[in-house]
Amino acid sequence: MTATRVLVLNSGSSSVKYQLLDMRDSSRLALGLVERIGEETSRLKHTPLVGNGGENGGGNGGESRERTGPIADHEAALKAVAEELAKDGLGLDSPELAAIGHRVVHGGRHFTEPTIIDERVLAEIERLIPVAPLHNPANLTGIRTAQALRPDLPQVAVFDTAFHTTMPESAARYAIDVTTADEHRIRRYGFHGTSHAYVSRATARLLGRDPSEVNVIVLHLGNGASASAVRAGRCVDTSMGLTPLEGLVMGTRSGDLDPAVIFHLARVGGMSMDEIDTLLNKKSGLIGLCGDNDMREIRRRVEEGDERARLAFDIYIHRLRKYIGAYYAVLGRVDAVAFTAGVGENAAPVREAAVADLEGLGLAVDAERNSVRSDEPRLVSPEGARVAVAVVPTDEELEIATQTYALVGTGNGSAQAHA
Numbered sequence: 001m002t003a004t005r006v007l008v009l010n011s012g013s014s015s016v017k018y019q020l021l022d023m024r025d026s027s028r029l030a031l032g033l034v035e036r037i038g039e040e041t042s043r044l045k046h047t048p049l050v051g052n053g054g055e056n057g058g059g060n061g062g063e064s065r066e067r068t069g070p071i072a073d074h075e076a077a078l079k080a081v082a083e084e085l086a087k088d089g090l091g092l093d094s095p096e097l098a099a100i101g102h103r104v105v106h107g108g109r110h111f112t113e114p115t116i117i118d119e120r121v122l123a124e125i126e127r128l129i130p131v132a133p134l135h136n137p138a139n140l141t142g143i144r145t146a147q148a149l150r151p152d153l154p155q156v157a158v159f160d161t162a163f164h165t166t167m168p169e170s171a172a173r174y175a176i177d178v179t180t181a182d183e184h185r186i187r188r189y190g191f192h193g194t195s196h197a198y199v200s201r202a203t204a205r206l207l208g209r210d211p212s213e214v215n216v217i218v219l220h221l222g223n224g225a226s227a228s229a230v231r232a233g234r235c236v237d238t239s240m241g242l243t244p245l246e247g248l249v250m251g252t253r254s255g256d257l258d259p260a261v262i263f264h265l266a267r268v269g270g271m272s273m274d275e276i277d278t279l280l281n282k283k284s285g286l287i288g289l290c291g292d293n294d295m296r297e298i299r300r301r302v303e304e305g306d307e308r309a310r311l312a313f314d315i316y317i318h319r320l321r322k323y324i325g326a327y328y329a330v331l332g333r334v335d336a337v338a339f340t341a342g343v344g345e346n347a348a349p350v351r352e353a354a355v356a357d358l359e360g361l362g363l364a365v366d367a368e369r370n371s372v373r374s375d376e377p378r379l380v381s382p383e384g385a386r387v388a389v390a391v392v393p394t395d396e397e398l399e400i401a402t403q404t405y406a407l408v409g410t411g412n413g414s415a416q417a418h419a
């Protein structure tokens, strides 16, 4: 029996998201989420998608099962996931499982490709903890737990930073003292790379062109948000930096601000570094501006004439337009602007406002096309527009599974850490 299944794991500090895919046709067999690991009120939600109808339901497929009650740690979480999968005949002991693909947030400068995990790779992910204190420890725990469960199986790390390692030094370096920057590995790494890679390629496909022929601005607008400038399939700039805090206005993060705001809050405001960290990462952005971080709610309030929600929306859009303009200049020629993730895929008013009055740059949306709701990649620019404006649903799990399977399937999976 050939092994064609890939389990994708995205391990956060208190959560694990997972999907099991069959790479013969990239179909999803099951997906789920374990939340609040380590608390009394942990919850596992598991959705099998097999049964007669595959992803679209049928048989037992599509009916979710929930478990609540304490799940102590990641090991217990993964064991619970394995039990749920086994109930659907999809157990982790199956010979059909080819590999486990892990989302790893920070791969530093040197992990430019998905990489088979060995001790050297684990050590490098660990070495990067100072630049990714929230994410890399959780990713490591997920990997170690999965290794313990299936020590014989290839485990692959797919890094959020990898797609951005092609950025030139002129975009990746901050203009600070070079020795200090290098000593502390301070540079712009960028994140959401798996999504930017997937969406830029899918946009080229939508245009019927090869990725090497097109320049794309990708706007990944979820709760976290980032923009990237992709020239001929390679990332040349992105809005997140040393951490995901830089760049666009996000659900709870401020994005760009004068670094002196931090000194001011510490010296004049008497706040501790941890308090400022929490303020800028968790209590800023849309939620800080108007008390809501869900764009649906913000739009509802805007429609009702709520001034705070209007200002939050305007600040969000202003920043987004600045990045579109900046990346236009970085790329010189733009073939497409692609909107993706929760806000980008669903919020027509955001897309409309982002390119309003930019006909001079070749950018416009067609009101009717922009109002269509669909899960498919689609154009929302008018017929014959100089620059295509597209909505391209992202699929990070599929991209991780594809990269993992390609590495395992072709047997060239030597570890590639050169750090």
Ligand code: ADP
Residues within 6 Å of the ligand: 221, 222, 223, 224, 251, 293, 294, 295, 296, 341, 342, 343, 346, 347
């Ligand atoms: P993340 O993966 O960063 O948590 P997502 O890409 O799932 O985020 O995006 C979540 C966000 O998408 C929500 O916070 C909400 O603002 C926005 N969103 C989801 N659905 C809609 C919708 N129908 N209209 C407008 N915004 C939406």
